[in-house]
Amino acid sequence: SAVISQKPSRDICQRGTSLTIQCQVDSQVTMMFWYRQQPGQSLTLIATANQGSEATYESGFVIDKFPISRPNLTFSTLTVSNMSPEDSSIYLCSVSGGRNTEAFFGQGTRLTVV
Amino acid sequence: DAKTTQPPSMDCAEGRAANLPCNHSTISGNEYVYWYRQIHSQGPQYIIHGLKNNETNEMASLIITEDRKSSTLILPHATLRDTAVYYCIVRVAGISGGYQKVTFGTGTKLQVIP
Numbered sequence: 001s002a003v004i005s006q007k008p009s010r011d012i013c014q015r016g017t018s019l020t021i022q023c024q025v026d027s028q029v030t031m032m033f034w035y036r037q038q039p040g041q042s043l044t045l046i047a048t049a050n051q052g053s054e055a056t057y058e059s060g061f062v063i064d065k066f067p068i069s070r071p072n073l074t075f076s077t078l079t080v081s082n083m084s085p086e087d088s089s090i091y092l093c094s095v096s097g098g099r100n101t102e103a104f105f106g107q108g109t110r111l112t113v114v
Numbered sequence: 115d116a117k118t119t120q121p122p123s124m125d126c127a128e129g130r131a132a133n134l135p136c137n138h139s140t141i142s143g144n145e146y147v148y149w150y151r152q153i154h155s156q157g158p159q160y161i162i163h164g165l166k167n168n169e170t171n172e173m174a175s176l177i178i179t180e181d182r183k184s185s186t187l188i189l190p191h192a193t194l195r196d197t198a199v200y201y202c203i204v205r206v207a208g209i210s211g212g213y214q215k216v217t218f219g220t221g222t223k224l225q226v227i228p
Contacts, residue, residue, distance in 0.1 A: 004157075017192045033215055043158070043218040044202070092157050094216065102148065105157030 002027055002095050004106035012112045013083055020079045021109045023093030028073035033094040034066070037108070043092065051078045083113045119203045123223040126196075131156045132189040134222050135201030139183040145206055147178060148216070149187045151198040157224050158201065158218075166222065 003026040013019050023032065035043040036088055043071055046066055047055040055068040069077045093106040119137040126132040138147065148163040162169055162176045169176045175188040189196055190227075201221040 019176075028159050031215075035218075045215055045217065094157075095159055096215075102160035102163060103150075103158075104160070106154075107157045 002104040004093055004095060004104055006093055006106035008109055009028065009107065009110075010110040012076050012114060014082050015113055017083055018078050018079055018081045019083065020112060021091055021093075023076045023078070023106060025074045025095055029095040030073070032067040032070065033096070033097055033103075034068065034074045034076075035084065035092040035094060035105075037092065039089070046056045046078070046091075071096045082112065083111075085113045116154045118204060118219050120202050120219065120222045121202075122220065123141055123218070123225070125188075125225050126166075128194060128226055128228050129191055132187075132192040132196065132224060132226070134187040134188070134189075134200050134202075134224065135184065137184045138202070138204045141182050141204050142206075145204045147176065147185050148203045148205060149174070149176065150203065150218075151196075152221075153195075153198040155215045163199075179201075192224075194226050194228065197224060199225045 005023045005024045011019055019098045031048055033048050034046040035095045036046050037043045045058050046061045047057045048067055049068050049070040051070045051073050065081055067079045090108040090110050092108045093104050130171055146163050149161040150158040151160045151161055162174050164176045164178055166178055166182055170213050178185045200220040201218050203216055
């Protein structure tokens with residue numbers, strides 16, 4: 001299993017500012033995934049972060065709004081840029097153990113934009 | 115990944131078995147059935163997965179029909195702590211470089227009643 005730590009666990013931010021969310025894993029993993037969960041909704045994948053290359057974004061998400069870093073095999077960051085109230089969500093980091101294994105999730109970062 | 119269909123909500127009396135159905139009629143031969151749950155304000159938690167045989171672990175049992183077009187997650191003795199949203203997901207696993215993203219549907223909100 002993998003233990004994932006996310007920081008911060010929650011934050012309240014002013015519109016127009018940016019927030020960087022950190023994700024630390026206790027073991028080396030190839031792929032890390034970032035999800036968004038809007039209030040009352042299911043999880044939506046933002047992007048896949050592979051160490052040593054640019055992240056792959058899902059439809060509707062762009063690098064300028066959600067830049068991602070993946071400097072090594074145990075760490076990644078997601079930045080929510082130029083925030084608006086519509087960005088208020090829970091942001092979750094996830095890793096997959098690989099072949100025929102389950103995915104593990106962090107506890108999420110609850111972001112409120114005012 | 116194949117699409118899944120789940121009832122939006124279910125109730126279950128505490129101490130009784132909770133049977134959560136999932137339809138995945140377009141599942142492919144190399145896709146596994148995974149179940150996760152998300153307790154309020156937490157990240158999703160892996161429960162169980164299977165390919166075609168029934169599976170059981172300390173948390174639950176997974177029954178997959180012979181044609182693999184549907185499955186049922188069984189919590190044998192539901193407790194109040196099992197109140198959560200349960201997600202049924204089908205995804206490819208075991209392929210070369212198979213670090214697969216998880217695509218979430220809307221899930222079933224299970225309410226365990228005292």
